[in-house]
Amino acid sequence: LKRCFFKPWHLVVIAMWGRVFQGSRLARFAAAPLAATIAVPACRTHKPQTLEPVDGQGFGVHCDYKITPPPRKLQDQGAFRRVLVTGGAGFLGSNLCRRLLAEGHEVMCLDNYFTSQRSNIVDMIGHPRFELIRHDVTEPFFCECDYIFNMACPASPPHYQFNPIKTMKVSILGTMNMLGLARRTKARVLQASTSEVYGDPIVHPQPETYWGHVNPIGIRSCYDEGKRAAETLCFDYLRSNKVDIRVVRIFNTYGPGMHPYDGRVVTNFIVQALTGEDITIYGDGSQTRSFCFVDDLVEGIVRLMDQEETVGPVNIGNPNEFTMKELAEIVLEVTGSKSNIVYMPLPGDDPKQRKPDITQAKDVLDWEPKVQLREGIAKTVDYFRRLDLRKFKKPTPQ
Missing domain, CATH: 3.40.50.720 (NAD(P)-binding Rossmann-like Domain)
Structure with missing residues (x-):
């Protein structure tokens, strides 16, 4: 430690800072150089x-x-x-x-x-x-x-x-x-x-x-x-x-x-079907994804x-590979929902x-x-049925 920037008494000072400013940027700033200097793997024994x-x-x-x-x-x-x-x-x-x-x-x-x-x-x-x-x-x-x-x-x-x-x-x-x-x-x-x-x-x-x-x-x-x-x-x-x-x-x-309002197509379709809302397909439904x-x-x-x-x-x-229309039909079948399918303009940059x-x-x-896909959708629908959707917030853009 003689040639090291950190001396033994620095350990005491930084420990005290950590107690006083626990979780603050100052504590992290003080601890970072020390950790990078003396960190030694404790549970790894190989070279x-x-x-x-x-x-x-x-x-x-x-x-x-x-x-x-x-x-x-x-x-x-x-x-x-x-x-x-x-x-x-x-x-x-x-x-x-x-x-x-x-x-x-x-x-x-x-x-x-x-x-x-x-x-x-x-x-x-x-x-x-x-x-x-x-x-x-x-x-x-x-x-x-x-x-x-x-x-x-x-x-x-x-x-x-x-x-x-x-x-x-x-x-x-x-x-x-x-x-x-x-x-x-x-x-x-x-x-x-x-x-x-x-x-x-x-x-x-x-x-x-x-x-x-x-x-x-x-x-x-x-x-x-x-x-x-x-x-x-x-x-x-x-x-x-x-x-x-x-x-x-x-x-x-x-x-x-999955978060029920994460905006992904699977969650959108399932939540809409379970709540009786119209299932919204962006574009003509011919675009494909693999799930x-x-x-x-x-x-x-x-x-x-x-x-x-x-x-x-x-x-x-x-x-x-499945089209968006095929996915919507599978969700309707698995949930037994009577929701209608509606079509909206396709957002920009959507593959x-x-x-x-x-x-x-x-x-x-x-x-x-x-x-x-049908088996996985059924398991996902069972998960969503157990959720209280009122506890989840819908994200909104800035």
Whole structure:
């Protein structure tokens, strides 16, 4: 410590500041340099991972490095892992936390409730291996962990358009903070990206090698471009700092845990059908999407995190394509609703079609979706029937 900027007595001073200014920016400012200087992984016993160039055999679409894997895997039977899930109270994050707890891991759920709800995780609160931390990922965060799932980001149009600048900050600053944490602790980090990086695609279905067709200045761009920047940061940290990354591109997902007013087409149709309102289709109903049930998606994410063949990006989604009119008819049939279907003008920047090419997921992860759309819609409808919709607020643009 003689050559270090921090002396032993600084520990006492900073500890006192932390008590007086607990949770303030001053306390975080004081603690950040210290944590970055003396942080030592407490629960990791293996040496830091290394990157080795592979001649002509890059395992990622944008990566020409082979990662030397850690000796312990996430899904080793009887193995204990300390896992950080950002956005853990959200739709995908809460389902992922539940899966990780079921596998015996210690889960730290990090969320600021910007678009998520406490009801998603109420069943896990009090669990001896579950820790809930209220924190904004745009601010630095320090902990010891083996794996990081960076799921934090508003993901539905009303939510990310409510505060587009905040959305960009979460995608960029939040990703930088998690990559920095992974670098310090030698943790493996998975970045949740999105099919929105393909924009309004002119290649169909979309493989991971497709660079996309995106409007950088549209009303959806805060989300699309934020996620593209997050992917760039991940691969820059891999190449420059040897951070062990995984990148998943998530396609349209639905299931229990969705916010009833998140603005996604599945929730819109189900809520309208259950309340007897007209089902609103934007456009002529011919535009298509592919819908993946949340349990299938979580399985794909866990498999990607736990394999060594590729860092990604990897498409995870259901390749079965449905028009908006077909989806509305399925919802009406499952709910037994008498709602009418009405058509409204299509919003700007809305993609005409979206369908994943999951060849890589099949080959590398041995993964493909199992739940059919009608079955998944029935499970989601059962979840929504149990909700008191009066407790949920509809987001409104600024």
